[in-house]
Amino acid sequence: MLSMSSGPPLWLQAVYRLERAIGGPIESAVRSDTYFDVVAQANRARAKAVGAVEGVSRRGLHLLNLPAGTDIRRVREQLSRMERRMNALTDELAALHDTRDGVR
Amino acid sequence: MAPSLNPGDLVGRVTRDVERSVLRARNGVRYVRGTHRPKLGVTPKDVVWRSGKAELWRYRRGPGVRYGPPVVIVHSLVSRSYILDLRPGNSTVEYLVNAGLDVFMLDWGVPDELDADNSLETYVDGYLPRALAAVRRETGCDEVTLAGYCLGGVIAALYAAGHDDARVRNLILMATPIDFDEMGAMVAVLREGRLDPDDLVDDTGNVPADALYSGFYMLAPTTEIAQKATLLEHLWNDEFVEGFQAMAQWSRDHVPFPGAAFRQLVELLVRENALMSGSIRVGYREIALEQARGDVLVAMAQRDNVVPAGATEPALSLVGEPARREALRLPGGHVTFGTGKSAFKHTMPRLTGWITAHSDERPDGEEA
Numbered sequence: 351m352l353s354m355s356s357g358p359p360l361w362l363q364a365v366y367r368l369e370r371a372i373g374g375p376i377e378s379a380v381r382s383d384t385y386f387d388v389v390a391q392a393n394r395a396r397a398k399a400v401g402a403v404e405g406v407s408r409r410g411l412h413l414l415n416l417p418a419g420t421d422i423r424r425v426r427e428q429l430s431r432m433e434r435r436m437n438a439l440t441d442e443l444a445a446l447h448d449t450r451d452g453v454r
Numbered sequence: 455m456a457p458s459l460n461p462g463d464l465v466g467r468v469t470r471d472v473e474r475s476v477l478r479a480r481n482g483v484r485y486v487r488g489t490h491r492p493k494l495g496v497t498p499k500d501v502v503w504r505s506g507k508a509e510l511w512r513y514r515r516g517p518g519v520r521y522g523p524p525v526v527i528v529h530s531l532v533s534r535s536y537i538l539d540l541r542p543g544n545s546t547v548e549y550l551v552n553a554g555l556d557v558f559m560l561d562w563g564v565p566d567e568l569d570a571d572n573s574l575e576t577y578v579d580g581y582l583p584r585a586l587a588a589v590r591r592e593t594g595c596d597e598v599t600l601a602g603y604c605l606g607g608v609i610a611a612l613y614a615a616g617h618d619d620a621r622v623r624n625l626i627l628m629a630t631p632i633d634f635d636e637m638g639a640m641v642a643v644l645r646e647g648r649l650d651p652d653d654l655v656d657d658t659g660n661v662p663a664d665a666l667y668s669g670f671y672m673l674a675p676t677t678e679i680a681q682k683a684t685l686l687e688h689l690w691n692d693e694f695v696e697g698f699q700a701m702a703q704w705s706r707d708h709v710p711f712p713g714a715a716f717r718q719l720v721e722l723l724v725r726e727n728a729l730m731s732g733s734i735r736v737g738y739r740e741i742a743l744e745q746a747r748g749d750v751l752v753a754m755a756q757r758d759n760v761v762p763a764g765a766t767e768p769a770l771s772l773v774g775e776p777a778r779r780e781a782l783r784l785p786g787g788h789v790t791f792g793t794g795k796s797a798f799k800h801t802m803p804r805l806t807g808w809i810t811a812h813s814d815e816r817p818d819g820e821e822a
Contacts, residue, residue: 387648430659441580
């Protein structure tokens with residue numbers, strides 16, 4: 351990589367130019383309405399497909415009296431809600447202590 | 455300019471290029487193997503307060519505190535706070551500490567499903583006031599200089615405006631979005647309703663870090679090619695490679711965005727663009743931004759493509775008392791508040807200069 355001048359070498363300038371030549375149109379494309387519409391539709395389609403697969407596997411697992419991933423998720427959500435409530439109570443208690451100790 | 459054909463110069467250039475090729479090979483192997491990664495966020499600090507995932511760090515004061523009140527940095531909700539303390543010798547936090555300031559950082563941690571219900575109120579009325587109470591306990595100082603970065607600036611401004619008892623001497627808003635109509639394509643999709651907030655929230659109740667990374671990455675998906683080519687050219691330079699690795703790690707290292715706060719952000723800040731009206735409903739009251747306490751510094755980077763200067767600038771006519779607002783226009787991009795040549799040359803000295811000029815000097819290094 352012999353460099354003959356103080357600026358970026360020719361190969362690097364070529365890469366920059368190439369990157370801009372490709373990048374410019376791609377950036378315009380990914381900022382377009384169509385691109386975001388496609389992303390949104392793809393997201394929804396993926397969520398729908400995952401939901402459908404989960405529904406089938408859940409029914410299968412329930413037939414065998416086994417918990418499915420969605421059951422575990424629900425339990426996890428309930429535990430999180432409880433923990434959040436406990437944290438809120440702890441914070442309220444700490445605030446009461448602060449008030450009692452005269453700390454603003 | 456045409457290169458010299460003097461044999462001595464030629465030998466010198468060849469020798470230099472051979473040496474660089476050897477260094478390139480060595481650093482290339484290290485880079486590919488992932489060894490020799492730089493340590494990030496290493497300015498010595500202590501955790502002085504903790505609640506949930508949020509932690510308040512106090513940086514150890516090497517040369518002693520020469521200015522008060524303490525500076526409390528409120529970090530954003532979408533990225534990791536070590537961008538402001540990237541590497542020794544290239545760290546805003548280190549710069550502020552060395553300037554004689556008592557520096558605290560409020561870091562939100564990595565939210566999980568426990569934090570899915572966190573809303574703007576959780577941060578503005580919950581964590582921040584309690585963290586500032588901890589600062590007061592630690593320092594004995596009643597006032598603070600509150601500096602918010604990115605969305606952290608929104609939280610800081612809402613706190614300073616929404617709490618009658620807020621003792622904010624100075625409020626610094628760094629790359630803080632106020633006008634969400636100026637926030638570019640990614641936000642426009644949410645504003646126009648083509649993407650619903652719930653499309654992005656996963657089963658933990660949060661927007662996953664991957665989704666945020668993809669969003670930022672897709673703003674300029676091919677720049678990585680130019681960046682990697684630049685790395686190849688400078689691979690012989692240890693300092694450059696270390697800086698490159700540090701930035702690459704930070705730019706991939708996002709944190710999940712709490713779902714409730716995200717929905718609120720989309721509804722209030724993006725779709726209603728409520729901050730531009732000068733007041734916003736948070737909790738059970740309307741917060742008027744003009745009520746923000748303290749001298750206000752609105753710092754914006756001219757080449758910021760995450761939070762464009764146009765999105766930050768309206769703070770100059772909306773936040774705080776009109777006579778107490780100042781602007782700091784900086785060259786550089788979104789990360790100029792943390793790292794880079796421009797940060798060292800412009801951002802850190804000018805930011806620190808403003809803070810010290812708006813602080814009290816404590817020559818004896820006393821606490822408060």
